[in-house]
Amino acid sequence: MNHALRRNLVPVMLCVLWVALLGTLAATHAWILSPRTLTSVLQFATILSLAAMGMGLVVIAGGAGIDLSVGGTISLSAVLGMMGLGAGLPGYWLPMVCLGCGVMLGLFNGLLVTRLGILPLIVTLGTFYLFSGLALALTGGGAIAGVPDWAVGWGRARWGALPMPFITVVLPAFVLLSGLMALTSWGRWIVAMGDNERAARLAGLPVDRVRLMLYALSGALAGLGGFISLAWLGSARPNIGVNVELEALTAVLLGGVAITGGRGGLVGVVSAALLVVMLRTALLQIGINTVWQTGAIGALLVVALLVNRFSNSRG
Amino acid sequence: MAQLPALVDGVERLTDMMQAPPDAFVQARGIGKRFGALTALRDVDIDIRAGEVLALLGDNGAGKTTFVKVLAGAHVPSDGTLRIGGDTVRFASPRDAADHGVATIYQELALSENLKVAENIFLGHELVRPVLGVPFLDRAAMRARVRVLLGELDAHIPDIEAPVGSLSGGQRQAVAIARALNLDARLIIMDEPTAALAVAETRKVLNLTRRLAESGRAVVIVSHNIADVFEVADRMIVFRRGRKIAERKRAETDPDEIVALITGAHPDARVADQP
């Protein structure tokens, strides 16, 4: 197969999937393609996009990088944020507490990966159970109500059809991180260490420090996701992050990030995250069971992995 | 009395040091490197001078790469001392070595295939315009500098925006050398630079090597190819089983003698064959 096409197989596939999905819906369920659906998709895609961007950067930086703990981090930072308020912290601290918890949980992953040299898959699978388990244990499985009104007001506000959290958090984060990747030396280092870690180390790049920072960043974005879940739902639910890691990983791979690192970007990741949510929303509105929705995402993940493997085999 | 051999050894080393011409940029003395039970280098003394190409030869596993990695800061020696530019150094990382003007071009080229030519040349030393501490790349300045560097090397890379993965072996070698030049390296080490190259590209890389020495840099080249070595090197050092067994100026030797040293047929090679 043509080399250029092969390198760009995933973006091409992503476009094809978008066209196919929208085309099918327009032909069979045109009523779904409404501003209301747009709002709902962006609302659901807010948390997923944040998690997927964090996971995407961790994967691009290589070293078998992956962050399966994002869902657990979202749940636990939301729960800890509300427990902080319960313990007497003033309400306006809520975003900072969620963000801070996310950073700490991400740093914990990063330290296990970089200092102890444990495989990221193992580390983050372990912390996924640890964080989600803690969130459940701390709440006894129930929700913690009492999110401040200003937060809920912001979380449910819209600007036209666009949800406020998407405009004020996801878009800025996307612009900032894409700019960082494309315009700064840090972005080049992240790609370089994912592409050829040995070369990056010989060039004197602080590979372990960058990797640690990226796990912390992934945690930070998940922590923000936790705060957004509070502002949106009005309470902390210990299971809010369930399946986010599966969907985020699907978005990352479908978005053209090489699972082996060194290739891919956030434009693909976010557009794939939107596709995943669009697909799920459409299935939901058509009335297809949630079990099948998860199955469809899983199938998408498998396809993304296969195409990824094919387009990355060198030579 | 047990200290006597050590003392004699020390005095010998001291006299060696005093006899070394003052201009030797690198003075390696008594360098040893062990990997667990395996001794990869034993008591190696080498001087490397500015403006000269020094070739390291030897059979596979003789210790050439290990020695070069000690110079490059990729291995910490188990024994011995290293003086570079008059300072006694102890490199903990390739970064330390680079800070002392040592640049290495490894056997398996250490380039990032998905990055562009300029991005590889500047990796870790990007030209930036910081805004609030964030290092924004100055791509125009880097491209301009890359053109100068490649021009200086007389290397032809038609598209410097191309990812390095799409370049030929010789072009990659030129990128790696341009990287070393850009870091203002005073010592440039090339480990088997022509091993994977076609004949025409080998010519170009050998020319580059001479050019680097003529510009006043010290060059160390590791090679298996005797003809290449005789074409570019001013001095040759032969390794065998982790020891330096011979040192010859090009004018004072010939390919047959060097081959005999490498294969162990030469009487001087015997030192390394004692247990």
Ligand SMILES: Nc1ncnc2c1ncn2[C@@H]1O[C@H](COP(=O)(O)OP(=O)(O)O)[C@@H](O)[C@H]1O
């Ligand atoms: N990182 C390492 N760990 C263990 N042994 C090594 C390592 N690097 C080299 N060696 C051993 O040291 C010896 C010298 O190797 P090397 O310096 O690569 O030889 P050359 O470059 O002359 O072919 C060999 O026996 C090799 O197997």
Ligand SMILES: [Mg+2]
């Ligand atoms: Mg070697």
